[in-house]
Amino acid sequence: MSIELNTNDGQVTITNEVIATIAGGTAVECYGIVGMASKSQIKDGIAEMLRKENYSRGIVVRQENDKLHIDMYIIVSYGTKISEVANNVQSQVKYTLSQSLGLSIDSVNIYIQGVRVAKD
Numbered sequence: 001m002s003i004e005l006n007t008n009d010g011q012v013t014i015t016n017e018v019i020a021t022i023a024g025g026t027a028v029e030c031y032g033i034v035g036m037a038s039k040s041q042i043k044d045g046i047a048e049m050l051r052k053e054n055y056s057r058g059i060v061v062r063q064e065n066d067k068l069h070i071d072m073y074i075i076v077s078y079g080t081k082i083s084e085v086a087n088n089v090q091s092q093v094k095y096t097l098s099q100s101l102g103l104s105i106d107s108v109n110i111y112i113q114g115v116r117v118a119k120d
Contacts, residue, residue: 002014002015002016003016003019003063003068003103005102014101014103016056016061017056018101019061019068019070019097019101019103020056020059020060020061020070021056022096022097022100022101023059023061023070023072023093023096023097023108024036024056024058024059024072026089026092026093026096026097027072027074027089027092027093029092030085030088030089030092031080031085031088032076032077032080032081032084032085032088033074033075033076033077033085033089034075034076034077034116035074035075036057036058036059036072036073036074036075037058037073037074037075037113037114038057038058038073038113058072058073058074059071059072059073067106067107068103068104068105068106069105069106069107069108069109070093070105070107070108070109071109071111072089072093072108072109072110072111073111073113074089074110074111074112074113075112075113075114075115075116076112076114076115076116077115077116078115078116078117082112082115086110086112089108089110090108090110093105093108094108
């Protein structure tokens with residue numbers, strides 16, 4: 001699936017993978033986020049952290065009735081307030097996608113896949 005934007009100069013197509021990559025990059029820059037987790041894989045109760053090139057595996061971009069919904073699967077740092085971290089990620093992702101792609105995001109749903117303790 002992709003989003004079609006018509007401009008005065010022509011048509012622009014933005015794929016869901018591009019949206020997911022930008023959202024993932026924005027999320028990992030937020031305080032309290034250790035990384036992105038895969039949306040479909042948890043082995044032995046341990047969430048695998050995704051590398052930068054695989055952020056789209058941890059994000060689902062859905063389009064329903066001309067509204068855009070994003071589901072993000074993240075791993076947070078131990079000792080942070082999870083509700084504040086999730087709220088910060090939601091607002092940052094909405095802002096970044098609005099500014100960079102001109103998209104209006106209806107919802108950003110955060111799924112915490114794990115908590116990591118920092119290594120000293």
